[in-house]
Amino acid sequence: MKVLRAKIIVGEDIYDTTGETQVTEEVVTVKKLLGPLAQNEVPILRCVGLNYAKHIREANRTVPPYPFIFFKPSTCVIGHDELVHIPKIAQDEQADYEGELCFVIGKPAKNVSREDALSYIAAYTCGNDISSRKLQRDKTLAGPVPQWGFSKGFDTYAPLGPCLVSSELVGDPSKLQLKTIVDGEVRQDEGVSDLIFDCAELVSYLSQGTTLEAGSVIMTGTPGGVGAGFSPPKWLQPGAKMEVNISGIGTLRNGVVFD
Template structure:
């Protein structure tokens, strides 16, 4: 299933994309007030959504709704640095012994189609096409062989990074957390639809130029490794997002630099999930992020 959060007639709802329509879950099945509530309902919620889809009822045209990020405000939004060998090679760094996690603040999240902003204080804005996994079960100390059981599904993340601000602190947090620098979407594909998350083609274009072309099987620490390692430290909860790292081809390593500029468009495609597309604009004057719905 392709799970979505969307706005229709001013109301935020959730549902599932079926062809060119959306099966509306809000008010029609239990635990569907938000995607976080729905994911927390576990298998019962998934079965209810499947029954709703099978019924053919409560449909809206997909082009008649506004998609939000599938998880508009994750409780945790964590990224992983240096998780593809070719990216490590282009940066000149050593292969890490352990996963390198960092935090992106959840106010950076935007949806498919929304604009990435180049802030007035930096022109060094870079793209990073990534597979992101979403936690479905509250969990702690998850062994690698059980990690697949706690994944609700997968989506696409553009880990947009302001490179000069990234280097101002060893935690990277500020350079990873500018408003609009966390595109997620276009939907959340449930884990049962992804036979092997470690064999998916990943491509990133800036306008019509292919910048990244890789396979998720090239990750150093795979999805299950990341969950097992991270859950030794913290409880993971439904709706937490872990973006699994980017392959080679980022703008900072191009000659000349391939930083994003207003007027460009970034398009990330991951096999089995879909395409996340975001235009790039200059930061408007007096911009303030809208409250989470």
């Protein structure tokens, strides 16, 4: 088994710019890799829908003129190798995955220009926007208006990880490649360059008239290849193994259980 080792960090604030939080030279063996963000460290998750052309086509939708936004509560957040729990209300052939590039705001942002936007991003990570499709858009369950917030907001519905990679190390996020694998099958494989609204545009748009707090997570959207897009659909089943891999960041792995 590969031994994972890491340097000790001293200080309380991972977004500190004063120098009080530092990476030391002391190296220890990691017994268990925890998620990079705890629920109490994430004020809110702002999520973007319909942000890849292929996903828009498989959903039979049109390209939106501006980012389509919904929210997830911090109670959705879990880490690498933790289980996604599908509640009883969402177990009837509708549980789905959405591999996504996510980023974390490092300092308060309001009315930010596109030109300055990337400087407000502290780090990038992998995410999985777990979704319940019937509760999202079945008119007999959701009503005439799609229920994105409710259907995607259950506990454990936002795995994040396996780590945070600083914006300095990532550089240009459009050069990243995203891949989602479910039970050994590649379901999604797309370049982040295919985002309709890129990371800079999202920071600028979301910050207009609104303060993005440090620690806020932005889920940038999923490419084509979600379970609902197949014929017949490929819904998540109990015991499913999901992997979201993004080049330069790593692989987020989570299992699925039905409560």
